[in-house]
Amino acid sequence: xxxxxxxxxxxxxxxxxxxxxxxxxxxxxxxxxxxxxxxxxxxxxxxxxxxxxxxxxxxxxxxxxxxxxxxxxxxxxxxxxxxxxxxxxxxxxxxxxxxxxxxxxxxxxxxxxxxxxxxxxxxxxxxxxxxxxxxxxxxxxxxxxxxxxxxxxxxxxxxxxxxxxxxxxxxxxxxxxxxxxxxxxxxxxxxxxxxxxxxxxxxxxxxxxxxxxxxxxxxxxxxxxxxxxxxxxxxxxxxxxxxxxxxxxxxxxxxxxxxxxxxxxxxxxxxxxxxxxxxxxxxxxxxxxxxxxxxxxxxxxxxxxxxxxxxxxxxxxxxxxxxxxxxxxxxxxxxxxxxxxxxxxxxxxxxxxxxxxxxxxxxxxxxxxxxxxxxxxxxxxxxxxxxx
Numbered sequence: 001x002x003x004x005x006x007x008x009x010x011x012x013x014x015x016x017x018x019x020x021x022x023x024x025x026x027x028x029x030x031x032x033x034x035x036x037x038x039x040x041x042x043x044x045x046x047x048x049x050x051x052x053x054x055x056x057x058x059x060x061x062x063x064x065x066x067x068x069x070x071x072x073x074x075x076x077x078x079x080x081x082x083x084x085x086x087x088x089x090x091x092x093x094x095x096x097x098x099x100x101x102x103x104x105x106x107x108x109x110x111x112x113x114x115x116x117x118x119x120x121x122x123x124x125x126x127x128x129x130x131x132x133x134x135x136x137x138x139x140x141x142x143x144x145x146x147x148x149x150x151x152x153x154x155x156x157x158x159x160x161x162x163x164x165x166x167x168x169x170x171x172x173x174x175x176x177x178x179x180x181x182x183x184x185x186x187x188x189x190x191x192x193x194x195x196x197x198x199x200x201x202x203x204x205x206x207x208x209x210x211x212x213x214x215x216x217x218x219x220x221x222x223x224x225x226x227x228x229x230x231x232x233x234x235x236x237x238x239x240x241x242x243x244x245x246x247x248x249x250x251x252x253x254x255x256x257x258x259x260x261x262x263x264x265x266x267x268x269x270x271x272x273x274x275x276x277x278x279x280x281x282x283x284x285x286x287x288x289x290x291x292x293x294x295x296x297x298x299x300x301x302x303x304x305x306x307x308x309x310x311x312x313x314x315x316x317x318x319x320x321x322x323x324x325x326x327x328x329x330x331x332x333x334x335x336x337x338x339x340x341x342x343x344x345x346x347x348x349x350x351x352x353x354x355x356x357x358x359x360x361x362x363x364x365x366x367x368x369x370x371x372x373x374x375x376x377x378x379x380x381x382x383x384x385x386x387x388x
Contacts, residue, residue: 195333
């Protein structure tokens with residue numbers, strides 16, 4: 001029985017998968033079990049931020065595996081303390097709760113927001129505003145928060161307490177920001193919603209209105225964080241710092257991790273017994289996270305991310321099939337004129353290029369370490385497909 005047959009026999013069919021069996025990866029390329037290599041413009045949906053098996057990252061992770069692979073959170077570990085310190089210093093937040101995914105980080109943020117409001121104002125101030133086309137995860141709470149009808153099926157009843165506002169519609173926001181609301185949750189760039197950035201005016205309005213009513217702002221930076229946009233956090237582009245910011249995906253370079261960061265205002269909300277995670281702050285994930293932060297904080301690294309992003313956009317502008325390009329940094333959405341994104345992704349796979357889709361757009365999330373030469377090779381494949 002071949003790998004795909006074995007896989008399909010035993011693993012639930014909850015994903016629409018491409019017929020590619022990955023065997024190994026190095027740098028920004030992976031190899032399938034037949035020996036064919038692929039340039040990766042998807043990085044595991046933005047997770048392999050340093051590419052495949054980066055040497056310094058792998059050394060740090062392997063060293064930790066041989067030292068201490070897990071410890072209950074009833075105890076302290078030096079590696080978790082170091083990761084927390086580096087992450088808080090880099091992000092300029094005061095405290096962090098570690099978990100295992102973006103959905104878990106968003107669950108934590110939801111609980112903090114509701115408890116903050118309950119502690120200060122009592123019951124009936126629990127609603128959270130989220131945006132149409134948002135995506136916050138696949139747990140019941142984060143699906144309930146997600147502002148896309150396509151995900152709102154099968155699993156009824158959903159969790160109450162979430163109100164959707166149209167992105168960039170300030171009047172809609174004002175009409176729904178009443179005394180029952182404890183937080184507004186947003187993505188600065190809606191990744192799964194089509195790689196669309198919020199407007200500066202709308203973001204300004206969110207922060208101004210929330211500050212006036214002591215309503216928390218939660219920034220979901222699961223996909224935009226950890227250098228993906230050319231800043232450590234996308235909020236830096238907007239000149240804003242949320243009360244709570246969530247991270248995951250590329251933060252540990254491919255090891256499951258989630259982080260819920262808070263300002264001093266919310267640092268003391270979670271007390272002993274109010275939240276937890278068996279694997280949160282796992283030593284191996286923390287070691288991977290430290291290696292990623294060290295690279296992101298190295299001199300000139302994020303500047304190079306922006307140079308690569310600018311180069312990609314200029315190359316894409318040369319293609320007549322492309323109607324528009326959206327996103328920030330190395331988080332890129334491509335709207336096509338006549339071709340469908342899913343068909344382009346399939347053809348790219350055949351030609352040795354891994355890309356993603358987001359709604360009707362082609363989506364690119366290449367490793368932050370990708371070289372200009374690799375970008376050139378990948379863009380040539382993509383342009384050839386689009387112009388054929």
